Every structure is written in structure tokens, then in C-alpha cells.
Amino acid sequence: MGQGDVEGVLEFRDMVDTAAEYAPQMKAAGADVVVVLSHAGLGDSSYSVPGLPDENPADDIAREVPGIDVMVIGHTHRDVPEQIITNEVTGEPVLLTQAYRWGGTVARVDLDLHKVRGQWDVEDAEGMAIRTRDYPVHPAVVEALTPAHDKTVEYVNQVVATATEELSGADSYWRDTPIVDFIQHVQTETVEAALEGTSYADLPVLSLAAPFSRTAVFPEGEVTIRDIAGLYIYDNTLHAVTMSGAEVKDYLEYGNGMYFHTVPAGDIFDPATDTNLNNRPDYHLDLMSGVDYEVDLSEAVGSKIENLTLADGTPVTDDMQFVVAVNNYRRSGGGSYPHITAAPLVYDEQQEIRQLLIDWASEREVIDPDDFFDPNWTLTVADVPVAQ
Structure with a gap:
């Protein structure tokens, strides 16, 4: 809702x-x-x-x-x-x-x-x-809940697709990974389809997704509803808004500046110690697809985003206009990101993102990162990419 x-x-x-x-x-x-x-x-x-x-x-x-x-x-x-x-x-x-x-x-x-x-x-x-x-479980409670429990287990264990290789979310909070790009791709595709024939159809569609779970994994082979729910752990719905190039850059500066520690030039980035600045949880770090960018950790907060371009290398200018796919939690102010709550809403069909992921996988029956993985962002220290 x-x-x-x-x-x-x-x-x-x-x-x-x-x-x-x-x-x-x-x-x-x-x-x-x-x-x-x-x-x-x-x-x-x-x-x-x-x-x-x-x-x-x-x-x-x-x-x-x-x-x-x-x-x-x-x-x-x-x-x-x-x-x-x-x-x-x-x-x-x-x-x-x-x-x-x-x-x-x-x-x-x-x-x-x-x-x-x-x-x-x-x-x-x-x-x-x-x-x-x-305390021991109460037999009467177990008996009353067993039918619903069994039905739920049966549902989440349904196989919806086959993955061509294992996809893990373990490193998604510090490097671009196919499993998060799976979310980005489905969100982008959904919004693009919904805006066909509208005045927004010609605008580039960007997508925002957070690395919700470091334990998320799609095993090579059968992927179940449980696996997809383990990746997208919240009941968020999909929205889309319009934002300018200047607002997109501000958005990225805020999220990365609030999450990553500053790493002096010459030092080595350590994911174990240089993340979660200000106790910022992973779900408050938004990753963006649809544009290429670097996050230079040696720079001051507000100046970390570099080489922000379109996929073809065209620099993003302040006056460019984009459609941005985003979940309802973030658009309502969760995480206190700039611009997003006031941005004009162009899509809200009450579609649960987790179900969109399940439907996409079910329809195609195969989850192949070649279909959606686009390594479009990277962390750097003084312009040197961090070890991947």
C-alpha cells in the first residue's frame, strides 16, 4: 500500500x-x-x-x-x-x-x-x-499451525527457474554483483514496459536497489521461491519517479558518503572495516543501474562520485532527465535520501518487487547473468579500483 x-x-x-x-x-x-x-x-x-x-x-x-x-x-x-x-x-x-x-x-x-x-x-x-x-513447544499450538506451516513450506520450496551458475550476495555491499543486477533488470524492464506510449517513454530508466542480504544465494541449478525471497527480504512495492542528472548525482553522493569510510590515498580498502559508516545498515546503501559511475573513497563526502556517464560514455549533465525505479520504502523517505520523496511519481501499480522477481524467473525458466549483469559501478581509492 x-x-x-x-x-x-x-x-x-x-x-x-x-x-x-x-x-x-x-x-x-x-x-x-x-x-x-x-x-x-x-x-x-x-x-x-x-x-x-x-x-x-x-x-x-x-x-x-x-x-x-x-x-x-x-x-x-x-x-x-x-x-x-x-x-x-x-x-x-x-x-x-x-x-x-x-x-x-x-x-x-x-x-x-x-x-x-x-x-x-x-x-x-x-x-x-x-x-x-x-520452554518446550506446546503441542496444541504446533497442531493448530501445522497445516499453514506445511503449506508455506511447500510454496517456498517451489522451483521457479534454473540458474546457469551460482549467484551470491555476499559481496554485494562493496562490489557490483549479478544477483543485485537481477533486481535492477526486473525493475527497469517492468517500468519501461509500463511507460511505453507515455510522455516518459523516451527517458532513460535507471534503477535503485539495496544489497539487502549478504547470505542471499541462487545455487547453480534449481532456484526456488525461497531463494528469491532470501534475496528480496521485504514486501516493498515498485515505484518510479523522474529525477534530473544533478539530483541523481546528489543521491549517489549521499548514499555512498553515508555508508563508506574515507580511505586515504595509498591505503587498501577493507570491506570488513571500511563499510557501515555511522552504523548505516546495508539496506540503506542504494546501488544504481542504468548509468556508469565510480565511487572514489579517498575523496570527501559529497565529492566521491566520479565519471558519471550514460552507458555509451556520454557524461551525465545536471539538466538531463531520467525515470528512476525505486521501492516504496525509499520513496517515502526511508534512509533520508535527497530529492526522492519530492520527485514526481510516474509509476505505482502496487506491484510487489519480490513477486515481480518470481514472475520474471518463472516465465523465463532460466536465470543467466549474461541476460542482465552489467558491471556499471566500482569503488576506487585515488582513482585506483579496489581489488575485486
């Missing part, structure tokens, strides 16, 4: 303001204990878009909104069974508890309540993590 599907239909309000409205209502209605269930977590937001509030304001809610005793939080997927934040209005402690991802833990909260003048008051709150691995 994209922004256009809910605009004017649903209202998304600031979470702090919303909590400030409803917490007093709960107290007024007679609640002795107010517990806030919030998918928002703690820490920095992956968005930085003007007018878009913080996506992880749990600590702000606890600090600013009076009357809350406990917050059960999520989204950041950390194992934090107990964290105490003092409310600035009342001076009272607020317990925040967060269970670990994928059901690894269950958060338990114990409250010590005392009755004072006919009302229960929270004297103490304690959070703890119950580790699910320490």
Missing part, C-alpha cells in the same frame, strides 16, 4: 500528541494503570523528511506525557526488558519494555500496586525477558 492509497482517507498523527490526548482520558475513565502499546521504539529515525515526525519516539512519550505507567514498545527489535524514564511533568518513573525480534523473547511486567485512598497506585514496576528457547 502506498501513500496515494491512504491520502485523504486515513489520518496519521504525531504519536506524542496522540498519547497526550488519550492518556488523560484513560485516567478520567477510571484506569488505575495506564499501559501504552506502541510499535514505535527507541533510537534514531531512519527517516528525515520535513514534516514527517520521528518514527521511534517511545522515550519522548514517556518523558513528556503524564499519567503513563508502562510502555510496551517495538519496531527497533532490541532485547531491552527494562528501561526507566522519568516523566518530566510528574517526576514519576515510566517503565519501558521491549521484547526481542522474531519471538525470541516475551516481555513480562510485574507491577506492585498499593491502594491509597480508594485508588490503586503503582509503587514499583519491573520488566523481564522470558526467553522462548527455554
Whole structure:
């Protein structure tokens, strides 16, 4: 579902303001204990878009909104069974508890309540993590879930194509690889087909894709739905926007400048230590197809992109116009990339990218990198390509 599907239909309000409205209502209605269930977590937001509030304001809610005793939080997927934040209005402690991802833990909260003048008051709150691995599976739950589990396993094990060679995502975060170009090719082909006969048909189509998984691999031979889902691990849908040459360069400068460490001239780039700058996860590094470019790691942030050209060697100028295929997460502001959220939308057919990959492979029955691999970008140090 994209922004256009809910605009004017649903209202998304600031979470702090919303909590400030409803917490007093709960107290007024007679609640002795107010517990806030919030998918928002703690820490920095992956968005930085003007007018878009913080996506992880749990600590702000606890600090600013009076009357809350406990917050059960999520989204950041950390194992934090107990964290105490003092409310600035009342001076009272607020317990925040967060269970670990994928059901690894269950958060338990114990409250010590005392009755004072006919009302229960929270004297103490304690959070703890119950580790699910320490408990045996419940036979009734297993029995209830087995039909759906078996059906899912059967589905993901379906063979959709044959790969002519093994394709791995292990190095995709620092060098151009066929497995990511598979994504780029399908996105580009889909957008080009959709824009045939429109005023955008003559514009070059670029594509953006992130190296989501270092463990992704298409084995030589049979490729299953499980393998493709292991490459594209999110339920993103495909969008396309128009951008200028200047905006494309800014976009690449931002992503590469935020992800790669600066490597002084003469030093050797090490993928193990010179990536993930500022704890930037791999899924926030966008790789681009449709243009050729080099990323000179010895240059300062904002000046790393060099030799940005079209495939035929024509330099990309600021005023050139492109159609850029991109996922809905990035276009909505995820990763805080410049220009992308304000760029004119020219394609949004609610097509899930993972399904597009599955459909492409199923229709052709063969995954051959000769059909889509285009090594169009490379890392350099002082214009010397890094070892591949």
C-alpha cells in the first residue's frame, strides 16, 4: 500500500500528541494503570523528511506525557526488558519494555500496586525477558499451525527457474554483483514496459536497489521461491519517479558518503572495516543501474562520485532527465535520501518487487547473468579500483 492509497482517507498523527490526548482520558475513565502499546521504539529515525515526525519516539512519550505507567514498545527489535524514564511533568518513573525480534523473547511486567485512598497506585514496576528457547513447544499450538506451516513450506520450496551458475550476495555491499543486477533488470524492464506510449517513454530508466542480504544465494541449478525471497527480504512495492542528472548525482553522493569510510590515498580498502559508516545498515546503501559511475573513497563526502556517464560514455549533465525505479520504502523517505520523496511519481501499480522477481524467473525458466549483469559501478581509492 502506498501513500496515494491512504491520502485523504486515513489520518496519521504525531504519536506524542496522540498519547497526550488519550492518556488523560484513560485516567478520567477510571484506569488505575495506564499501559501504552506502541510499535514505535527507541533510537534514531531512519527517516528525515520535513514534516514527517520521528518514527521511534517511545522515550519522548514517556518523558513528556503524564499519567503513563508502562510502555510496551517495538519496531527497533532490541532485547531491552527494562528501561526507566522519568516523566518530566510528574517526576514519576515510566517503565519501558521491549521484547526481542522474531519471538525470541516475551516481555513480562510485574507491577506492585498499593491502594491509597480508594485508588490503586503503582509503587514499583519491573520488566523481564522470558526467553522462548527455554520452554518446550506446546503441542496444541504446533497442531493448530501445522497445516499453514506445511503449506508455506511447500510454496517456498517451489522451483521457479534454473540458474546457469551460482549467484551470491555476499559481496554485494562493496562490489557490483549479478544477483543485485537481477533486481535492477526486473525493475527497469517492468517500468519501461509500463511507460511505453507515455510522455516518459523516451527517458532513460535507471534503477535503485539495496544489497539487502549478504547470505542471499541462487545455487547453480534449481532456484526456488525461497531463494528469491532470501534475496528480496521485504514486501516493498515498485515505484518510479523522474529525477534530473544533478539530483541523481546528489543521491549517489549521499548514499555512498553515508555508508563508506574515507580511505586515504595509498591505503587498501577493507570491506570488513571500511563499510557501515555511522552504523548505516546495508539496506540503506542504494546501488544504481542504468548509468556508469565510480565511487572514489579517498575523496570527501559529497565529492566521491566520479565519471558519471550514460552507458555509451556520454557524461551525465545536471539538466538531463531520467525515470528512476525505486521501492516504496525509499520513496517515502526511508534512509533520508535527497530529492526522492519530492520527485514526481510516474509509476505505482502496487506491484510487489519480490513477486515481480518470481514472475520474471518463472516465465523465463532460466536465470543467466549474461541476460542482465552489467558491471556499471566500482569503488576506487585515488582513482585506483579496489581489488575485486
